[in-house]
Amino acid sequence: MIKRKDVEHAAALAKLKLNKEEKEKYTEQIGEILNYVDKLNELNTDGVVPTAYTVPMKNVLREDKVEKSLPRERSLANAPDQKDGQFRAPKIMSD
Amino acid sequence: MATKYETVIGLEVHVQLATESKIFCGCSTEFGKEPNENTCPVCLGLPGTLPVLNKKAVDYAIMAGLALNCRIAEYSKFDRKNYFYPDLPKAYQISQFDLPIAEHGNIEVETDKGVFNIGVTRVHLEEDAGKLIHEGSIDKSEGSLIDYNRTGVPLIEIVSEPDIRTPAQAKAYLTQLKLIMEYLDISDCNMEEGSLRCDANISLRPAGQKEFGTKAELKNMNSFSAVEKGLEYEIKRQQQILEEGGEIIQETRTWDESLNKTISMRGKEEAHDYRYFPEPDLVPLEIDEGWKKEMSKKIPELPREKYKRFVSELGLPEYDAGVLIGDRAMAELFEETLKSYSDAKTISNWMMGEFLRLLNENNDCVDETGISAKNFAEMLGLIDEGVISGKIAKKVFEKMYSSGESAEKIVEEEGLKQISDEDELEKIVDKIIADNPSAVEDIKNGKDRAIGFLVGQVMKETKGKANPGLVNQMLRKKVAE
Known part of the structure; x- marks a missing residue:
């Protein structure tokens, strides 16, 4: 069973700030989803290889060729902040 | 405890x-x-x-x-x-x-x-x-x-x-x-x-x-x-x-x-x-x-295997083998040279001595120098044939290092050929004997070390080009006369 603590942990990892009501709501909702997915455990999967991909494709590769990059102004066009041709991010380390 | x-x-x-x-x-x-x-x-x-x-x-x-x-x-x-x-x-x-x-x-x-x-x-x-x-x-x-x-x-x-x-x-x-x-x-x-x-x-x-x-x-x-x-x-x-x-x-x-x-x-x-x-x-x-x-075919002999082979098959000291394999280009030059010159230890000595010294002095990478397997082996051959002395070879090596020229060309152009012609050497030997009567006296009195001094004087006079073995012989003969 998922606990409120798990929701708080997941929220912290995703950098989400949840209030008390939201935490309760999501604990319940995520719990329901997990219960539903848990149904799969009723299946006997002995001898079935874990499936990471459902599309029957493999080895989609490209040759090692250099292609044109974006002009730098365009790369930086949507940056919230920039300086000297570089993206600028706010303070990284928390106090 | x-x-x-x-x-x-x-x-x-x-x-x-x-x-x-x-x-x-x-x-x-x-x-x-x-x-x-x-x-x-x-x-x-x-x-x-x-x-x-x-x-x-x-x-x-x-x-x-x-x-x-x-x-x-x-x-x-x-x-x-x-x-x-x-x-x-x-x-x-x-x-x-x-x-x-x-x-x-x-x-x-x-x-x-x-x-x-x-x-x-x-x-x-x-x-x-x-x-x-x-x-x-x-x-x-x-x-x-x-x-x-x-x-x-x-x-x-x-x-x-x-x-x-x-x-x-x-x-x-x-x-x-x-x-x-x-x-x-x-x-x-x-x-x-x-x-x-x-x-x-x-x-x-x-x-x-x-x-x-x-x-x-x-x-x-x-x-x-x-x-x-x-x-x-x-x-x-x-x-x-x-x-x-x-x-x-x-x-x-x-x-x-x-x-x-x-x-x-x-x-x-x-x-x-x-x-x-x-x-x-x-x-x-x-x-x-x-x-x-396909990928395993692209893998060359790896450093550790090479090291062991250099020691066991070529008989190189472990120290030499370690230095040579420590740089891929170095090992390659060594092995290429070995294809046209058979004495592994001589090649190694030159690489560990002159070559490393020059690399360090000039802060060069191995493949940035004029030394190639070809001119290197050629130079070693010239020493063996008595065309140049080991000492002169160092000069040739330095020239090859900076110019990439062939050893023969450098020896030719710089006039570095060893003088093994007795007639040519005789005049110089006579002069050195005449200039150093006390050393001659010493030799006559059994002080054999003085011979080395006279050989050195002849080498100096010929700028290192005289064949030292021959000079030694000639001096002994003349002093005894």
Whole structure:
């Protein structure tokens, strides 16, 4: 069973700030989803290889060729902040 | 009695692969461009873009796996490693989690304490992150500037087993890894430019105890000696804490070269929870026997094998063999020269002596000099034939080094041919005898050493070109007359 603590942990990892009501709501909702997915455990999967991909494709590769990059102004066009041709991010380390 | 502690070290080495383009897009991997010049929607992580895997990066990773005696996965996949840090614009890094390209390898390393086998847990492919420049120090800066040129450059991460017991072994392991990568020619392996980077996990445990102690993770060691010094510092630090009855905290510490110590990186304390899941934008990788075979054909004789062969088959001293294999181009020049000149030790002597001296003086790489297998072997032949003396050969070698000319041409143009013509030498010998009556007297009185002095005078007069053996004979004969 998922606990409120798990929701708080997941929220912290995703950098989400949840209030008390939201935490309760999501604990319940995520719990329901997990219960539903848990149904799969009723299946006997002995001898079935874990499936990471459902599309029957493999080895989609490209040759090692250099292609044109974006002009730098365009790369930086949507940056919230920039300086000297570089993206600028706010303070990284928390106090 | 004080408890004895055993050190346990595992290394994680990141090696940038020397592909032309990035791992998932066509941007150039060239180093030293203006910030963000090598970026595109894929490596900037813009919505709606799709990564496509660079085949060469996979080729190189397979080669690395094979060279490290790993088992290559028949089925491999990519996963997202999620974390928030501005060096990654997507907020996840495409890496490999449970199905890496290669696993279960090992390499042999040697220190002055003996030969050791270090296990290689895994080799996996991933994308590099961007470069951050903090405005001021990392903990006080108000903001950071980001250059995403490096984002998406292919990396392999090589994880060792916790088999390493001393900083010297760690250094030997790193040296060996770097050498293998250079022999494979899949990376520039330049630690200063960051194409080879090393993190270490280190813990102490009472000797005889099976369980590992609590480890610290060391980062930011930018040279082999920094790795050694960082580990040495960490051993002392942990030992002191344990001896005082304290507990080691599991944490990331950074090596500060200027302070000569490791510093705790607060703020990265939260236990790593990367929430790996399969990268849905890529399809799985299947490596069949054919692909593996094709790659194994590209693997040259590796440094350790070469070293053993040089010692056992060519009879070289271990020291010589170690120096020669320590640089791929050096080993190649040696072996090429050996094809046209049969005495391995003579070639080695010249390489360890004159060649290394000149390389160091000029700060050159082996293939930046004028010495080729051809002119080198030719010069050695000229010594054997008596055309030039060993001493003059040094002059010829230096000229070849700077000009790349053939030995014969240099000898011809500079008039360096040894004088073995008795008529030509006689005049000089007579003059030296006439100029040095006391030395002549000494010889007559049985002081044989004086002969050497006279030979030296003749050599000086002829600027080293006289055939010293012949001069010696002639002097003895004349003095006795």
